[in-house]
Amino acid sequence: ARTATTTAPTTTQDAPAVAPRILTGDRPTGPLHLGHYFGTLRNRVRLQADGHELLLVIADYQVITDRDVADRPAEHAENLVLDYLASGVDPERAVIFTHSAVPALNQLMLPFLSLVTVAELGRNPTVKDEIAHSRQSAVSGLMFTYPVHQAADILFCKPDLVPVGQDQLPHLETTRTIARRFNDRYGRGTTVFPEPRPLLSDAPLVLGTDGTKMSKSRGNAIPLGADEDRTAELVRAAVTDTDRHITYDPDARPGVAALLTLTALCQGRRPEQIAEEIGSAGAARLKQVTTETLNEHLRPLRARRVELAADREQLRRILRTGNERANAIADTTLAEVRSVMGGS
Numbered sequence: 001a002r003t004a005t006t007t008a009p010t011t012t013q014d015a016p017a018v019a020p021r022i023l024t025g026d027r028p029t030g031p032l033h034l035g036h037y038f039g040t041l042r043n044r045v046r047l048q049a050d051g052h053e054l055l056l057v058i059a060d061y062q063v064i065t066d067r068d069v070a071d072r073p074a075e076h077a078e079n080l081v082l083d084y085l086a087s088g089v090d091p092e093r094a095v096i097f098t099h100s101a102v103p104a105l106n107q108l109m110l111p112f113l114s115l116v117t118v119a120e121l122g123r124n125p126t127v128k129d130e131i132a133h134s135r136q137s138a139v140s141g142l143m144f145t146y147p148v149h150q151a152a153d154i155l156f157c158k159p160d161l162v163p164v165g166q167d168q169l170p171h172l173e174t175t176r177t178i179a180r181r182f183n184d185r186y187g188r189g190t191t192v193f194p195e196p197r198p199l200l201s202d203a204p205l206v207l208g209t210d211g212t213k214m215s216k217s218r219g220n221a222i223p224l225g226a227d228e229d230r231t232a233e234l235v236r237a238a239v240t241d242t243d244r245h246i247t248y249d250p251d252a253r254p255g256v257a258a259l260l261t262l263t264a265l266c267q268g269r270r271p272e273q274i275a276e277e278i279g280s281a282g283a284a285r286l287k288q289v290t291t292e293t294l295n296e297h298l299r300p301l302r303a304r305r306v307e308l309a310a311d312r313e314q315l316r317r318i319l320r321t322g323n324e325r326a327n328a329i330a331d332t333t334l335a336e337v338r339s340v341m342g343g344s
Ligand code: ATP
Pocket: 025, 026, 027, 028, 029, 035, 036, 038, 039, 040, 163, 164, 165, 166, 167, 168, 203, 204, 205, 206, 207, 213, 214, 215, 216, 217, 218
């Protein structure tokens, strides 16, 4: 992978004979945004083009971890498929499925829950952060245990790599722990679940228009499918500061840094360079440059997205096929789990 980095060795350094399997996914809570695009989507497309097998889970049950009810999950799921395709995912070779259509995933979660302690679940920093931003009336049991739920979504297909944003690293650690403990407890010397490795991109934490993690549910996102006027509007409303001279300082000036980073990612340059060029032309100039750069960079993707959006039946067909294939993989894994655990 060109610019990808991992917390463990990269794929090229120790690639096995068979192309590694990649599993990753998103919650159907809204349209994908630039955080997804630079944070993980580009990596997925690149890895698939390199010949890796790609599975994408649309984590619909995960939506009810931090809100009481899911808002139009099926519609959002179809739109995720649209964003994947527009970004360059090849639907013929990818398995794109929804969690709720694969019941074996929930059966896998049960033994997995027995392998982690309540204290471990309570320490997860991402769960704490998501509780802080939760739209739920009270913290539910699912919120508390969803890293385990996610471990089932990942381990059922025994992937080698999981391309994610930085916020997902604690969950990946839980997944790896569960795999290791399952093997120790039930494997009798064999590896039932290989430990998957996280794959971070060169933009593991893209900031939104308020200078915090760009998120679908925080009102700070620039959607991939937004049109050029909407993009201009969102960038114009971004939070900057009163210091007229533009500098790249993510700690002290997160809002300015967010815009510099988005521009730099599109142009394949460093944010410091962009800051130097803008200098005392100030935030208004920065916003103008950011808008123009984003709109230019995303023009082909957005044109493809408009074409693809005309055929909703195709999106549904891709999901139906993906659900069938994911069920077949999950049923095989569940049978193996039942067998090693001594069930019937
Ligand atoms: P929500 O607000 O509903 O949680 P989200 O914007 O956080 O939505 P998810 O569906 O939770 O998106 O995340 C999907 C994947 O995209 C994860 O791997 C996550 O790490 C990655 N991701 C999300 N936001 C960013 C970001 N701002 N920068 C880098 N990666 C991101």
